[in-house]
Amino acid sequence: MTGAPLLAVNNIEVIYDHVILVLKGVSLQVPEEGIVALLGANGAGKTTTLKAVSNLLGAERGDVTKGTIEYRGERVEKLSPNELVTRGVVQVMEGRHCFGHLTVEENLMTGAYTRTDGRGAIRDDLDLVYRYFPRLQQRRTSQAGYVSGGEQQMTAIGRALMSKPKMILLDEPSMGLAPQLVEEIFEIVKRLNEEEKVSFLLAEQNTNIALKYARYGYILENGRVVMDGNAAELAANEDVKEFYLGLSGTKRKSYRDVKHYRRRKRWLS
Amino acid sequence: MADLFFFLEVLIGGLLSGVLYSLVALGFVLIYKASGVFNFAQGAMVLLAGLTFVRLTQILGSEHPWDGMFVLALAITFAVMIALAFAVERVVLRPLVNQAQIIMFMATIGLTFFLEGAAQGVWGSQVHRLNLGVSELPIIIGDVLLPPLDLVAAAAAAAMVAGLAVFFSRTRIGRALRAVADDHQAALSVGIPLQSIWVVVWSVAGIVALFAGLVWGAKLGVQFSLTLVALKALPVLILGGFTSIPGAIIGGLIIGASEKLAEVFIGPLVGGAIENWFPYMLALVFLLFRPQGLFGEKIIKRV
Numbered sequence: 222m223t224g225a226p227l228l229a230v231n232n233i234e235v236i237y238d239h240v241i242l243v244l245k246g247v248s249l250q251v252p253e254e255g256i257v258a259l260l261g262a263n264g265a266g267k268t269t270t271l272k273a274v275s276n277l278l279g280a281e282r283g284d285v286t287k288g289t290i291e292y293r294g295e296r297v298e299k300l301s302p303n304e305l306v307t308r309g310v311v312q313v314m315e316g317r318h319c320f321g322h323l324t325v326e327e328n329l330m331t332g333a334y335t336r337t338d339g340r341g342a343i344r345d346d347l348d349l350v351y352r353y354f355p356r357l358q359q360r361r362t363s364q365a366g367y368v369s370g371g372e373q374q375m376t377a378i379g380r381a382l383m384s385k386p387k388m389i390l391l392d393e394p395s396m397g398l399a400p401q402l403v404e405e406i407f408e409i410v411k412r413l414n415e416e417e418k419v420s421f422l423l424a425e426q427n428t429n430i431a432l433k434y435a436r437y438g439y440i441l442e443n444g445r446v447v448m449d450g451n452a453a454e455l456a457a458n459e460d461v462k463e464f465y466l467g468l469s470g471t472k473r474k475s476y477r478d479v480k481h482y483r484r485r486k487r488w489l490s
Numbered sequence: 491m492a493d494l495f496f497f498l499e500v501l502i503g504g505l506l507s508g509v510l511y512s513l514v515a516l517g518f519v520l521i522y523k524a525s526g527v528f529n530f531a532q533g534a535m536v537l538l539a540g541l542t543f544v545r546l547t548q549i550l551g552s553e554h555p556w557d558g559m560f561v562l563a564l565a566i567t568f569a570v571m572i573a574l575a576f577a578v579e580r581v582v583l584r585p586l587v588n589q590a591q592i593i594m595f596m597a598t599i600g601l602t603f604f605l606e607g608a609a610q611g612v613w614g615s616q617v618h619r620l621n622l623g624v625s626e627l628p629i630i631i632g633d634v635l636l637p638p639l640d641l642v643a644a645a646a647a648a649a650m651v652a653g654l655a656v657f658f659s660r661t662r663i664g665r666a667l668r669a670v671a672d673d674h675q676a677a678l679s680v681g682i683p684l685q686s687i688w689v690v691v692w693s694v695a696g697i698v699a700l701f702a703g704l705v706w707g708a709k710l711g712v713q714f715s716l717t718l719v720a721l722k723a724l725p726v727l728i729l730g731g732f733t734s735i736p737g738a739i740i741g742g743l744i745i746g747a748s749e750k751l752a753e754v755f756i757g758p759l760v761g762g763a764i765e766n767w768f769p770y771m772l773a774l775v776f777l778l779f780r781p782q783g784l785f786g787e788k789i790i791k792r793v
Contacts, residue, residue, distance in 0.1 A: 314679050320668070322672050334681055383680075384681060
């Protein structure tokens with residue numbers, strides 16, 4: 222990674238409800254126009270990291286108690302989500318969170334709430350979203366609560382795009398979607414990155430696909446970064462293969478073997 | 491034939507008073523939709539608005555309705571209701587963000603006592619007459635007598651509801667309000683600031699309360715009992731659904747018409763005065779068979 226990063230998270234600690242320590246010193250960087258993956262199991266702290274950046278933690282009684290978050294060299298951990306969206310950082314939450322009673326198009330338009338550059342520009346961006354997600358155009362007048370899971374995920378990403386972001390924090394886009402659809406969504410993420418110069422920080426449990434599309438990855442475990450590296454290096458790492466990609470050596474393992482032998486995570490020693 | 495006209499007269503009278511119930515219910519619906527808070531203080535807001543207005547017209551020396559001072563008093567009351575929205579957001583809602591609904595509800599009960607006390611402490615607790623300049627002579631169509639104040643109120647209410655409908659469906663803020671009602675978190679994530687949205691809904695609810703205060707004040711006199719009008723909004727809400735603006739209107743009409751018809755046609759059989767409890771019984775029946783109300787938003791659930 223060369224040049225100043227777009228986003229730099231430095232050694233942050235997050236505490237929920239004043240007592241529950243969730244992140245214990247997480248540091249990561251996202252370069253300009255990068256796609257960075259944040260990997261880990263349930264409860265590792267992926268979502269919390271993203272929410273710390275977008276500052277949605279406040280709504281869940283969470284607090285960044287230590288460390289700094291810098292976006293384009295400026296400290297942003299005290300800014301409200303609204304101010305962050307205005308500056309170009311927007312989160313797509315896990316589980317899609319569309320506005321169920323609004324139509325797909327109204328959902329997209331709510332994404333433009335913070336925009337002040339006029340109707341024409343917003344209209345153009347709506348067309349842009351429809352170019353990336355032609356399916357949404359067909360469903361534009363349907364209530365978002367009734368469209369399919371994939372279409373909801375597209376609506377959520379499209380809604381984030383409507384704020385003209387520099388950086389999208391994408392939380393678990395693959396959740397509950399068919400593998401083919403997951404592939405489709407990641408393809409669009411890649412195109413948005415290349416054509417619209419949007420940087421992505423994406424949290425994923427689906428390590429396989431995340432490392433295929435990201436250029437750099439961080440692995441979180443129990444609120445700490447335990448490993449990071451280029452996507453290709455991570456994908457080739459024996460530990461990552463064993464614990465996150467479900468591969469070990471050449472042949473598949475039977476469950477009986479698993480009982481006897483468990484590879485020790487090297488980073489724990 | 492005389493019977494038919496009598497029936498019509500009762501029915502229309504009921505529908506018109508129903509419109510007035512709807513007005514109060516509307517204030518509840520607006521706040522409930524946008525913040526999930528059942529605002530117990532809506533009735534107190536009606537009282538505050540009515541009392542502030544009527545006292546201001548006296549202080550400013552308005553001589554007859556709609557002269558300069560009358561309009562000025564209206565403008566000031568308008569401003570007071572908006573200032574109240576800002577104050578409520580700052581003092582009550584903001585410190586209680588993320589608390590359980592019941593806590594918010596309790597806070598609005600506190601707000602009720604505060605507003606009732608403050609309104610009467612500042613303006614006194616006498617009953618004031620309020621003249622909106624609508625003639626009191628009934629309009630006669632066929633053999634049906636219609637009270638003009640109710641007609642004017644109904645027309646104005648219709649205009650206000652139409653305005654609100656356009657506001658909610660066509661404007662950026664209106665869309666944001668509906669988004670917040672659907673999913674707070676997601677609304678935050680796309681950069682909709684909840685605080686300013688709350689100020690907007692409480693302002694709109696305050697303006698609706700002002701309107702209700704004027705109409706009810708003109709009917710009953712501006713006095714403490716205006717706060718009790720809010721109780722009549724409860725069955726309306728249960729009937730129409732807590733989240734639906736059209737529901738509040740239709741619910742109000744049904745309650746208004748049915749209570750008057752029941753009073754006149756069933757009342758004598760059971761000794762009268764059933765007007766007072768009939769709406770609540772109707773609401774109870776609705777709760778049993780259709781808890782989300784006639785127009786309440788169905789909960790969309792994907793399986």
